[in-house]
Amino acid sequence: MRTRTKTDWLLFGAVMMILAFGLVMVYSASSVVAEVLYKKETWEYAARQLTMALIGIMALLLLKRLDYKKLEHPLWVFLALGVTIMLLIGVVAADPRAHRWYRVPGVGQFQPSEIAKPVLVLFLAWFVGRREEVINSKYTIFPTGLVVGGLTLLIGYGDLGTAAVLLAPAMAVFYVAGIHKRYFALTVALVVTLGVVFLFQKPYRLLRVTPLVGLTEEVINKDPMWHWLSVWMAGTRASRDSEHQPRQAKIAVGSGGVTGVGLGQSNQKLGFLPEAHTDFIFGVVAEETGLVGCVLLLAGYLMVFWRGLRLFWVAQDSFGRYLALGCVTVLTAQALFNMSVVLSIAPTKGIPLPLVSYGGTAMICTLTTVGLLMSVSDRAPE
Numbered sequence: 550m551r552t553r554t555k556t557d558w559l560l561f562g563a564v565m566m567i568l569a570f571g572l573v574m575v576y577s578a579s580s581v582v583a584e585v586l587y588k589k590e591t592w593e594y595a596a597r598q599l600t601m602a603l604i605g606i607m608a609l610l611l612l613k614r615l616d617y618k619k620l621e622h623p624l625w626v627f628l629a630l631g632v633t634i635m636l637l638i639g640v641v642a643a644d645p646r647a648h649r650w651y652r653v654p655g656v657g658q659f660q661p662s663e664i665a666k667p668v669l670v671l672f673l674a675w676f677v678g679r680r681e682e683v684i685n686s687k688y689t690i691f692p693t694g695l696v697v698g699g700l701t702l703l704i705g706y707g708d709l710g711t712a713a714v715l716l717a718p719a720m721a722v723f724y725v726a727g728i729h730k731r732y733f734a735l736t737v738a739l740v741v742t743l744g745v746v747f748l749f750q751k752p753y754r755l756l757r758v759t760p761l762v763g764l765t766e767e768v769i770n771k772d773p774m775w776h777w778l779s780v781w782m783a784g785t786r787a788s789r790d791s792e793h794q795p796r797q798a799k800i801a802v803g804s805g806g807v808t809g810v811g812l813g814q815s816n817q818k819l820g821f822l823p824e825a826h827t828d829f830i831f832g833v834v835a836e837e838t839g840l841v842g843c844v845l846l847l848a849g850y851l852m853v854f855w856r857g858l859r860l861f862w863v864a865q866d867s868f869g870r871y872l873a874l875g876c877v878t879v880l881t882a883q884a885l886f887n888m889s890v891v892l893s894i895a896p897t898k899g900i901p902l903p904l905v906s907y908g909g910t911a912m913i914c915t916l917t918t919v920g921l922l923m924s925v926s927d928r929a930p931e
Contacts, residue, residue, distance in 0.1 A: 556613075557926040560856035564904065564919050567849045571830075571905035572599055577813050578833040579826035579907060586820075594826060594907055597657075601909035605916030612920030613927060620921075621868045626675045629668045630696065636661035637703040648707025662704045662711045663914040667921060669700060669715060670875035673722045678867035684726045693723075694736075701743070709747050709754060710886070710898030716740060717882035718875040725861070725874060757896040760792055794829065795893045797822040801832035802892065809839030826907045828899050831891040846905075847888070853919075854881045860925050869925045876922040880915065 576595035583589040620626075640661050641648050650658040673693070680689040697719045705712035724733060748755045755778075759769070769775045801817035804810065815836045818825040825833050835843050857877025864870040880903055887902040889895035901911045 555927070557856055557923065559852060560923065560926060563849045563852040563856070564916075567846065567853075567904045568602060568916075570846065570849075571902075572602065573812070574830055574834055574837075574905060575826055575907045577815065577837060578818050578830050580813075581819055582826060597909065598907055598912065601912040602916070605913040608913060609916045609920035609923065612917065613923040615924055616928065617869060617872060617921065617924040618866070618928075620671060621675055621678070623675075626672055630672055633661065633665050633668045634699070634703070636664065637700070641706070644707075657909060659910040660708075660908075661910075662708050662715075663908075663910040665700050665704060665711075665715060666718075666879050667876075667914055667918045669697065670718050670872065670879060670918065670921070672696060673719060673875050674868050674872035677722050677726050678871050681726050681867055684723070685729045685732065690728075690732060693719075705743070705747050706750075708899065709744075710900045712747075713744070713898070714879065714883045714886060714900060718878040721878040722871050722875055726871070757898070760795070761893075761896060794823050794897055798829055798832040798891045799893060802835040805836040805839040805842075807840045809835075809837045809842055812837050824899075828887070828901055828906060829891055830906050831888055831902050834905070835891075850881055850884045850903075853877065856926070857881075857922050860922070860929055863929045864925055865928070865930060869928070873922055873925045876918050876925075880918060880922075 572595060575598045576592060579594035580591035583593050584591050636651075640651060644650050644652070649662065650660055652658045676693060676696075677684065677689075680686070683689055697716070701712045701715055704715060720733075720736070723736075748758060756769075764775070769779050797817055801815065801822055804816070810816075815825075815833050817836055818833050822829055822832055831843075834846060838845075854877055857873055857880070860873035860877075861870045864873055883900060884903050886895060886898075887900045887906070890897055890900060901908050903915045904912070
């Protein structure tokens with residue numbers, strides 16, 4: 550069988566178009582914040598994002614050229630996994646408050662939980678690819694549960710949203726590999742239980758979820774039945790006005806209409822919408838480009854999803870199939886999760902919009918994941 554070595558231009562083009570659009574939106578969303586709040590040049594955040602994007606593109610091209618089968622070796626899998634676990638453990642001490650970032654003076658900060666995404670996908674592809682014939686064996690489920698559960702617990706302690714995204718490729722790979730429904734249901738139940746525990750770990754997390762069922766902060770404070778919850782939540786400053794961000798995001802989305810108010814013309818980015826250039830940049834996208842821009846952006850992610858998902862059917866080997874499935878799942882799940890948060894369909898969490906939100910570590914790791922995906926794509930049979 551002849552192997553295709555040409556670039557999938559539909560996949561590559563969709564990624565580059567989303568990236569270019571994201572750079573424009575980062576400049577638009579961050580220019581006022583940079584100048585007014587931080588006394589920086591209007592283009593500083595966009596320039597940093599462009600630098601990280603160039604580094605990420607180099608990583609993408611290197612991985613694209615590398616035959617993915619060379620990564621199917623325990624040395625590379627466990628080396629990457631071991632380094633990631635060490636970084637996640639170390640960040641608890643390095644960042645005692647948020648447990649998320651390493652801060653390097655004069656350089657910036659990076660988030661090890663972002664590195665865990667491509668690393669977990671690589672581990673799943675390697676392990677499940679080797680064990681797919683005995684996927685329901687305890688010698689398959691327990692080791693994978695230990696790795697996935699360990700990473701999820703380490704990340705979820707400080708960043709519950711990223712931990713939730715991390716579970717998406719694991720569940721997709723095991724479901725497609727043919728895990729028994731009993732085990733799958735048990736895993737879902739365990740995930741929900743751990744999610745509830747993490748919600749009660751920090752009061753502000755719970756207060757972000759309760760408004761989805763009509764239990765707003767105002768109701769909690771006034772209704773005697775919820776007095777215990779009001780007292781408990783009063784112990785954190787982070788729980789103050791948890792509905793402000795979703796409310797401002799709705800205003801941004803609603804203000805955009807069909808065609809938007811125009812690039813650079815957003816009002817919500819003028820200090821009304823917190824994190825307008827990072828986790829809630831989709832609100833600025835909706836306001837400035839309207840429904841048209843949002844649909845086109847969503848179409849770009851769906852193109853990536855389609856081109857990635859088809860590789861599961863055409864890749865030559867199990868490692869390649871599960872690597873493609875894991876990569877495309879983590880990319881699209883994160884995009885849909887971010888959009889759902891901005892639209893108040895899901896509770897507020899710090900999930901960046903892939904290739905669009907400001908963030909150096911997220912940008913490099915996302916393009917690295919795309920590089921793994923394209924390595925499989927370039928070597929799939931015609």
